[in-house]
Amino acid sequence: xxxxxxxxxxxxxxxxxxxxxxxxxxxxxxxxxxxxxxxxxxxxxxxxxxxxxxxxxxxxxxxxxxxxxxxxxxxxxxxxxxxxxxxxxxxxxxxxxxxxxxxxxxxxxxxxxxxxxxxxxxxxxxxxxxxxxxxxxxxxxxxxxxxxxxxxxxxxxxxxxxxxxxxxxxxxxxxxxxxxxxxxxxxxxxxxxxxxxxxxxxxxxxxxxxxxxxxxxxxxxxxxxxxxxxxxxxxxxxxxxxxxxxxxxxxxxxxxxxxxxxxxxxxxxxxxxxxxxxxxxxxxxxxxxxxxxxxxxxxxxxxxxxxxxxxxxxxxxxxxxxxxxxxxxxxxxxxxxxxx
Numbered sequence: 001x002x003x004x005x006x007x008x009x010x011x012x013x014x015x016x017x018x019x020x021x022x023x024x025x026x027x028x029x030x031x032x033x034x035x036x037x038x039x040x041x042x043x044x045x046x047x048x049x050x051x052x053x054x055x056x057x058x059x060x061x062x063x064x065x066x067x068x069x070x071x072x073x074x075x076x077x078x079x080x081x082x083x084x085x086x087x088x089x090x091x092x093x094x095x096x097x098x099x100x101x102x103x104x105x106x107x108x109x110x111x112x113x114x115x116x117x118x119x120x121x122x123x124x125x126x127x128x129x130x131x132x133x134x135x136x137x138x139x140x141x142x143x144x145x146x147x148x149x150x151x152x153x154x155x156x157x158x159x160x161x162x163x164x165x166x167x168x169x170x171x172x173x174x175x176x177x178x179x180x181x182x183x184x185x186x187x188x189x190x191x192x193x194x195x196x197x198x199x200x201x202x203x204x205x206x207x208x209x210x211x212x213x214x215x216x217x218x219x220x221x222x223x224x225x226x227x228x229x230x231x232x233x234x235x236x237x238x239x240x241x242x243x244x245x246x247x248x249x250x251x252x253x254x255x256x257x258x259x260x261x262x263x264x265x266x267x268x269x270x271x272x273x274x275x276x277x278x279x280x281x282x283x284x285x286x287x288x289x290x291x292x293x294x295x296x297x298x299x300x301x302x303x304x305x306x307x308x309x310x311x312x313x314x315x316x317x318x319x320x321x322x323x324x325x326x327x328x329x330x331x332x333x334x335x336x337x338x339x340x
Contacts, residue, residue: 001068030187032088033103035179036153036169038162040088040101042200043183048235049197073116075109082106083150088180089200090157101155101162103147110149117144125160130167132160182227190231191241198230202244220258223251238302246294255296260289263298279303 029035034045055340071077083106091098117133122141125132133144142156143163147170156162169178179187186199202222203210209221222244229243246252267284286301 030179030183031084031086033084033105033151034183036103036166037086037088037180037183038101038165039180040182041091042089042198042202043180044087044089044196044198044234045085045138046196049083060330070116073119074112076106076113078106081108081150099155099157101157101166102153103166104152104154105150107150108152113152113198114146127164127167127222128171132163132167140290186227186229186245189229189243191239193235194231195234198228200228200230202226202228220262221245222255226251226255232302240300240302242298244296246296249291249294252294252296256289256291259296259298263287263289 005263031047034043037043082104084103086103087099090100114131117135119291120135121133122136123134125134127145127160130145130147135142135144137156140156140158142154143160144152144154145163145167146152148166151170153163153166153170155166157163172178182201185201191198202212203224203226209223210226211219211221223246225247227245229241229245231241233239244252244255246255267287282303283300285292286299290297290299
């Protein structure tokens with residue numbers, strides 16, 4: 001008769017352990033917007049919540065009249081209302097034109113947004129009770145679907161099955177084991193507390209070193225099967241880290257040497273251009289490149305003031321020197337003819 005009394009606390013303990021394990025798995029899993037994305041060669045994610053809590057706000061986004069019209073019609077402003085963004089980059093090796101699939105999470109009026117997309121659409125499809133707006137843009141079709149009261153997906157991939165796959169995944173219960181294969185494999189290597197990150201299969205399918213052109217026209221060469229992990233986290237200041245994972249220490253050393261040479265030149269140029277701004281100087285002084293086994297690691301610290309400058313201050317307009325006006329020439333004295 002006493003056995004049921006013993007089983008009750010055991011059952012409660014088992015439930016608590018199961019809930020704890022589920023919470024741990026969910027914490028270690030990629031964010032839900034990322035888990036909805038399709039297979040791709042690179043992924044980006046940003047969570048703006050921690051930055052807003054740290055009183056770091058984005059400045060007003062000044063775009064073309066189309067954006068102003070969008071804000072007027074929907075009331076949605078990216079710099080104010082966007083909470084999370086996840087992006088899959090579909091690399092097209094053929095013509096070099098990449099395509100994108102985005103998931104946006106934020107605060108918006110569903111009715112206003114739906115009416116706006118309806119106006120722009122050439123056709124509205126229905127898939128599993130979700131409207132898919134087909135909007136012509138620059139000789140391609142952009143497909144948009146409202147997945148929930150705070151989530152929208154946008155894709156300019158030609159294949160309509162891509163956005164349908166996003167809708168399918170949004171209909172299922174969130175699984176900590178879900179998400180694209182590339183993210184599932186490397187997400188656990190990102191530092192704890194990361195609020196923005198990127199994972200890129202930068203040399204996918206390459207049999208030789210793959211060149212990448214970086215600002216200034218410099219080429220960096222990445223060996224086959226290299227994967228890049230970039231992360232940003234907020235710990236009073238912004239910690240930036242970029243890791244390039246390679247197959248052997250020789251490849252990692254070559255990448256480390258290349259990046260070190262580029263950063264040395266870049267640091268020199270920026271030091272001359274940045275003047276005496278302490279935040280900018282602290283950022284460039286903190287830049288560091290090192291090799292850790294088969295990884296090349298770049299790290300830096302972005303002071304809070306430096307990040308505010310990036311997000312809130314518009315870039316200075318180029319000052320064009322105007323030549324000083326030439327002094328007016330005195331009027332020529334009239335010539336008097338001599339009388340004969």
